Amino acid sequence: MIRVILPYHLRTLAQCGAEVTLDVAGPVTQRSILDALEARYPMLCGTIRDHVTKQRRPLLRFFACNEDFSLESPDAPLPEAVASGKEPFFIVGAIAGGS
16 A cells, blocks of 8 residues: 555545555556556546646655655656555655745
């Protein structure tokens, strides 16, 4: 079981708790986690990744094991702690702004 922590706005849209658990077949990557998440919660399609290009939306970041994986390849394997369910995969809403 893969554990995923969602930001408040996506929790509200999916009508779920802060943490969801997913079954992911094959290697555990950003792509496989997001595919499983969108299959379970279809209302999230297009909110985390673009519908067509499947690129990460600009104001979302991905973290695992205290590391930022946002700029890594979507097909790169995630740490074993995430694959085993010890550590969650975080989807974090970034904050933009300035003076």
